[in-house]
Amino acid sequence: MQRYDKIAGDWVDLDTWYARRAGTLPTNTGPAIQGDLKPFRSPLGQGVVNGRRDLREHLARNECRVVEPSEWRPRYYSGRHAAGGEIVTRPAPKQRMAI
Numbered sequence: 001m002q003r004y005d006k007i008a009g010d011w012v013d014l015d016t017w018y019a020r021r022a023g024t025l026p027t028n029t030g031p032a033i034q035g036d037l038k039p040f041r042s043p044l045g046q047g048v049v050n051g052r053r054d055l056r057e058h059l060a061r062n063e064c065r066v067v068e069p070s071e072w073r074p075r076y077y078s079g080r081h082a083a084g085g086e087i088v089t090r091p092a093p094k095q096r097m098a099i
Helices: 014-022 052-061
Strands: 002-005 010-013
Touching: 002 014, 010 014
Parallel strands: none
Antiparallel strands: 002 010
């Protein structure tokens, strides 16, 4: 037996319809197309990066890579802001050398 899915706009069998309502099956199963990056100034101070290809070349040229979110852990200087991150002490100011 089939049922009309208003969100997808087509007729589907009951198992698929119930799965979509439960949230276990997305209504759009097509490919996800990601747009190009907007131009931005390089944090290394070496000009403007205009898209993904320029970003790949820029990272390779400067021997850098993109840090994945799973590799980064925030560090906080006060316990008030450190909900799940690591608390560290504030670095000491640099001392001037007497000449």
